[in-house]
Amino acid sequence: MRMTDGCAPDRQTVASFDILAPEVGEIVGGAQREERLDVLEAKIKEKGMKAETYWWYLDLRRYGTVPHGGFGLGFERLVMMCTGVDNIRDIVPFPRWPGNA
Secondary structure, three states, X not given: OOEXXXXXXXXXXXXXXXXXXXXXXXXXXXXXXXXXXXXXXXXHHHOOOOHHHHXXXXXXXXXXXXXXXXXXXXXXXXXXXXXXXXXXXXXXXXXXXXXXX
16 A cells, blocks of 8 residues: 655554444445555565566556555445345354354
8 A cells, every 4th residue: 555655653654544324334435556666666675575576567667557446345235235234143144253254
């Protein structure tokens, strides 16, 4: 996610959003992706990750990109909201529980 510029270190934010529905919770969540190559390289180094592993991702930023974002829709939560079912466990087609993931 793209960190917001100019924030104090103890009050950093990201460019993101959530769409919340009453009695259901978050239905959609999204964020702007980090497009600044220098920031990405610094974060990779800061987290102790190997830049060589992410060469392809860094090249996408190195050779041109525009600010862009993405989102994810919680389909089960959307169905829950549309049908009025109270518990998401009654909506999930393939439920998981400890020992069966």
